[in-house]
C-alpha cells in the first residue's frame with residue numbers, strides 16, 4: 001500500500017491508474033478506524049479497481065469548543081487495517097498540506113440543509129466537511145466515494161454538493177455497522193468509560209423503538225420522536241441534543257413519517273456526543 005503525504009504524490013499515482021483505464025474509489029476518514037470504515041474500504045475494493053483512503057483529522061469541521069485536540073489518533077493501526085482490507089493508497093496529509101498559509105476558500109450549501117440536526121449545535125461543521133471533501137475529490141479524482149449512513153446528514157450534504165457542483169463522482173452510502181449489543185460503531189466510542197459505554201446503548205434502543213413504532217404503522221413524527229426522547233431521558237448519563245424526523249434528502253423537518261423519512265438523534269453520554277438514525281422505508 002502506498003502511503004502518500006502530499007497532494008502531488010496522490011495526483012501522480014492516480015494519473016497513472018487513470019492512464020491504465022482503472023477506476024478509483026475514495027474512502028474519506030478522520031482515522032482511528034473501526035469496522036464501519038473497514039466496510040467502506042471493502043465496498044470500494046469490491047466496486048473499484050483501485051482504492052484510496054484518506055486519514056486526516058480536518059480542523060475546519062470542528063467548532064472552537066469541540067474535540068479537535070483530543071480526537072483519537074493512531075496512524076500505525078489505521079495503516080494496518082487499510083492494508084489488510086486491500087486499500088491501495090492512504091493519503092495522510094499534514095494540516096499545512098491541506099490548508100496552506102492564506103487558505104480562504106470554503107464550500108458551503110446555502111440552504112437550511114446544513115442548519116438542521118447536527119448543524120444546530122455545530123454551525124460550521126458542514127462547511128468544513130464540504131470544503132475538505134471537495135478538496136479530497138479534486139485531489140484523488142475518484143469515480144466513486146464511500147460514506148457511512150451513520151452520518152446521514154453528512155451523506156445527504158455531500159451528495160447535494162456533488163450534484164450542485166457537477167462533480168464527476170458517484171457518492172455512495174453504506175449501512176451503519178454496529179457492535180454486537182447494538183451501539184453504532186464510532187471513533188468517539190473510545191471516549192466512553194465503562195458506565196458510559198452501558199448508558200450509550202440508549203441510542204440504539206431509541207432507534208429500535210422508533211423503527212418498531214413506524215413498522216407497526218405510527219406515522220405521526222412527533223409521537224415517534226417523543227417516545228424515543230422519553231426512552232433516552234430515562235438514562236441518567238444521557239442528555240438529548242436532538243431527536244428529529246426530517247426528509248432524508250433535504251433535511252427539512254417532517255410531520256408525517258413516510259418513505260425516505262430520516263429519524264435521527266444526537267445524544268451526549270457524559271461529555272461524548274454520539275449520533276444514530278434510521279430511515280423509514282414504506283414496504284407497502
Ligand code: PAF
Pocket residue numbers: 028029030056058061129132133151154
Ligand atoms: O466522516 C468523517 O470522518 C469526516 O467528516 C470526513 C468525511 C472524513 C471529512 O473530514
